Amino acid sequence: MKYLLKETRLWIVVMTLLVSSSVIAQDVPYTPFNFEGNPVWTDNALVPIFNFDLRSSVYWMTQGVELIDSISYFNLFAKEVGIGTQEDFDHVGYIRESENRKVYFIPLDEEWYMYGICDLNAGQEYIIYDFNINIGDTLGSLISQEFIVTPDQTDYVILDSIILVQVDVNYRKAYYFSDNTGELWMWIEGIGGDRGLIRPIYPYYLEGVCNPYAPIGPVTNVLTCYNDDDIYYQNSYLDIWWGTLNYNPEEGLLIDDNCNLILSKDELTVDNNRVRISPNPNEGGFSITIPESARLPIEMYLYDIQGSQIFNLELTSISASLNLSHLTPGVYFLEGEGLKPTKIVIQ
Known part of the structure; x- marks a missing residue:
């Protein structure tokens, strides 16, 4: 198995700290997703430079249970704000977590470009998370090939470490990944990936791949915050950006309080006009x-x-x-x- 070595003292120090934390993380029990607890995910499409502009935000939520082939799934809804704003939430698919710590997603349509659902088969079940993964495992055998950005993609993703992060007053395991291009990703138990809920590894948008109709599109997505009936989580990776931009709902700029735009489940409107x-x-x-x-x-x-x-x-x-x-x-x-x-x- 190939592995990219970063020959810097800083990287070695960081990896040493992460490995030490991963030992402690083994004593913390697994935290499942709280799909029944009114969860709301907020992720933003960004240009990955310091002074980035936000292209759009997407809110995700679950509501109600659907029985498919005798298996219970939660209905998953999404809404885009910013460019191409949608008035209501769209029913984009079904999601569930199994007892063996795997999360499954069934898209209802393969043409939700604004949500990053554009190269998946409608009605087909996909594994989007597997929290049984161990340090050193590669993700190619875990995530469906449809999640590879391009057909000739040769990059691989490897789990570097498992550490603890604080979510409200409790701690959960965070899974840190990297690939041979130097990109980094993170999953948090019960919340999902820092690149968004449905695409936990690869970006939603890539010109000519996922959103071919957009002349200028963001090249990555970031989870900014998550909340449910029990917890509130703000992505700590974004601390350097909070408060650097002012918010305008019609322009969709990233701000320090955009996670509070949806205050309660009662404010969410679902699109109920779909066959x-x-x-x-x-x-x-x-x-x-x-x-x-x-x-x-x-x-x-x-x-x-x-x-x-x-x-x-x-x-x-x-x-x-x-x-x-x-x-x-x-x-x-x-x-x-x-x-x-x-x-x-x-x-």
């Missing part, structure tokens, strides 16, 4: 579930990628099953009055 398709992609057979707030009966329309209407269907209940296996494999769109168009992929 859910399961499974998606599929081979022509799938179920449709529309929001309970929809007026019944409702006329639904299916279009192909050229915009030609394929057929229409009247729904008299909020769910129905369809068999469209006779259609040519491809991308289709389903829409109805007051509902957002939903993409369906038939394989």
Whole structure:
């Protein structure tokens, strides 16, 4: 296994301290994610220089439980503020943590560019965290290949150390990673990665990869803060930047109090106008579930990628099953009055 050596005394001293702390960390019990405790993550897209400008912020939250294949998942929602501001939270997928300390994510759509969900298969389950990892392990075998930035990526990520960090009055384990380019990452138990919740290692945005429609985009993301019913955490790595910029909600600049913009769960508005398709992609057979707030009966329309209407269907209940296996494999769109168009992929 290859390993990048940084031949400086400072690096050796830091690594010595981290190794010493990692021994102490072994005595601290594992802290699971508190998905049921009204968690809110705030991460910002930044240009990684000292005088950076914030391009956008993304808020994440969980709300409600969904049973998928007899397994309980929490609904995951996201909202972007700043450039391309969204009024409501979008339902972006499902998330759960297993008893063996692994966190799984199922995206509902592969086209949430503003959230960094752009090269994942909708409906497929991905492992995004594995807290069973040991010092010296590489992450290539743990995280799905879809999380590699480019198809020809040869960089690897290795766990350098496990130390303790203080979150409110208690301590949790923090996992420090590096790669052969000198980049550094951190995970905290029960909170997630310092690069954001869903992409714990690689940046959300990279020109031509995750957000090809943005002419100028940030090249990395940073978790600024996290809070739930029990704790409040502010990313300590950002101490040198707090207070250096003034906040303007319409411009989306990073500030010292941007973590307090959402004060309570009651302020969060969820986008309830999306039609859910399961499974998606599929081979022509799938179920449709529309929001309970929809007026019944409702006329639904299916279009192909050229915009030609394929057929229409009247729904008299909020769910129905369809068999469209006779259609040519491809991308289709389903829409109805007051509902957002939903993409369906038939394989």
